[in-house]
Amino acid sequence: MAFPSASSVLWSVSLLTALFAAVVHSNILYDDDPLQPVTSDETVSVGGTVTLTCRVTENDNSSLQWSNTAQQTLYFGGKRALRDNRIQLHRSTPTELSITISDVQLSDEGEYTCSIFTMPVRTARATVTVLGVPGKPxxxxxxxxxxxxxxxxxxxxxxxxxxxxxxxxxxxxxxxxxxxxxxxxxxxxxxxxxxxxxxxxxxxxxxxxxxxxxxxxxxxxxxxxxxxxxxRVLFSPEVEIQPESDLPREGEKFHLHCVGNGNPEPSAYIWEKKDGELPPLSKVDGAYLRFEMLNKSDNGVYICHADNGIGNGQGEYTLQVQDPTAMSPSSGVDHAVIGGVVAVIVFILLCLLIVLGRYLIRHKGTYLTHEAKGSDDAPDADTAIINAEGGHSGAEDKKEYFI
Incomplete structure (x- = not known):
């Protein structure tokens, strides 16, 4: 029996290997091929987890396999092939092989291959894009x-x-x-x-x-x-003068407060009176101008200058000293209440006067009627009343009633 030479055997093996490699690396997709694996591209951030899924419609008992970007086998069916604890089996069935890669790094980016070892071998590729997470600005x-x-x-x-x-x-x-x-x-x-x-x-x-x-x-x-x-912005102050009260009265204590809104806060204050000098009984106390006893001679326009080292500003206040008997807002309210009560009392009195007047008018009409009854034969009014009532006693009663 003749055996083929060693050279012919080597040539045949090389041919088969080349054909097998061509089939493995083929990207040809077979339309409506139930054995053709299907995958999808995935995007994941650094540190995240990505799931790679490979499916076929039917299976002829051939095994599915996932390979990484370096063509190292990760899983063959349900069996781990590469010792990398980040890569775990997610699902393995005759028609599906899914794996997960956790704690994904930028080096994991690339093309992953799913293969099914049929005749010929069918493959599909999935591109994994890894996003680099920006640091906090x-x-x-x-x-x-x-x-x-x-x-x-x-x-x-x-x-x-x-x-x-x-x-x-x-x-x-x-x-x-x-x-x-x-x-x-x-x-x-x-x-x-x-x-x-x-x-x-x-x-x-x-x-x-x-x-x-x-x-x-x-x-x-x-x-x-x-x-x-x-x-943080530095700026010159805006100045406002705030009075102690809105009703400064003669003989009372009183003060003005110079408020400077600036950054930083004002550190120097200067008080002056427009068209004159400060009153002798007034006292400058930093941001305050104090009056121990107000007098109408204190009337006028007061000016405060505030400086914070960045700039200065000024504010004005016109002081009008009132008489001690000036009505305060609260007394005004009291007088309004009293006025209302008086108006109600006057209204009630008017009503009583109207009722009393109607009563008197009604009884006066009765007297005139009785007087008319006896007026035909009586020489005077008293005789007419006596005649109308029919007797002396009745006349006396009516006369007393009228009086």
Whole structure:
């Protein structure tokens, strides 16, 4: 019996190996092929978990297999092939092989292959995209207070994003316009560092306001990472003079308070009276001007100057001293109540007078009627009443009643 030569055997093995490799690496998809595996691309953030699923419609008892980007077998059916505790079996059935990769790193990005060892071998590929999560933004460039009208420049930086993150500036809920982001790639890493600059002129209304830098990136979903930086603005004071009461009365104690709204608070105060000198009985006590006993000669316009080292401001107050008998607001209220009570009493008295008048008018009519009854034969009014009543006694009664 003749045996094939060694060279022919080696040639046949090489041919079969080449054909097998061509089939394994083939990307041809067979339409309506129930044995063709189906996968899907996945996106995951660094540190997250991704699930890779491979399915076929039917199976001829052939096993499904997952391989990594280096073509190392991860799982063959339900059996682990690579010792990596991050990779776990999720589901294994004749028509499905699903695995999970936890704590995903940037190095896990790439193309994963699902194969089914039929004749020929069928494959499908799934691309895993790993997002680099940006670090919390850091704001720099503004450490000390700045004077009103000065210019402030802030820089916000975020590192480690992939793809590059987008930086946004806010003052409260209002978005501010910063310079275009500067993107720098990290050496030996597929990530980027992003920075943005914001410049603006500050006013007193910016004091204690908060500037926010927020990072916008698909790895953060609907949220974002942000840092806040409060502003401190120095500005000259706005001055207002507040009186002790709204009704300064002669002979009483009284004071004026000079309130300076500035940053920092005013440290020096100067009091003066317009068109004259301060009254001899007045006393300057820093932000207060005190009067031990008010007099009408104290009337006039008083001015307070407040200085905080950044600038100064002034306020005015016109003092009008009232008589000691001047009605206070509370006494005005009391008088209004008393006036109301008096009006009610007067109304009741008027009603009583009307009732009494009607009563008297009615009885006077009765007397006139009786007088008319005897007036035909009587020489005078008294005789007429006696005649109308029919007797002397009745006349006496009527006369007493009338009187």
């Amino acid at each position: 850091q704001i720099s460039g503004f450490d000390n207070a700045v004077q009103e009208g000065g210019k402030v420049t802030l820089t916000c930086t975020s590192t480690g994003s992939k793809p590059p993150a987008k930086l946004r500036w806010y003052s409260g809920d209002k978005e501010l316009e910063g310079r275009p982001d500067v993107v720098e790639s990290v050496p030996d890493e597929p990530t980027y560092n992003v920075s943005s600059e914001l410049s603006f002129t500050v006013g007193r209304h910016d004091d204690n306001s908060v500037i926010t830098c927020a990072v916008d990136h698909p790895s953060l979903g609907t949220g974002d990472k942000r840092s806040e930086h409060p502003l």
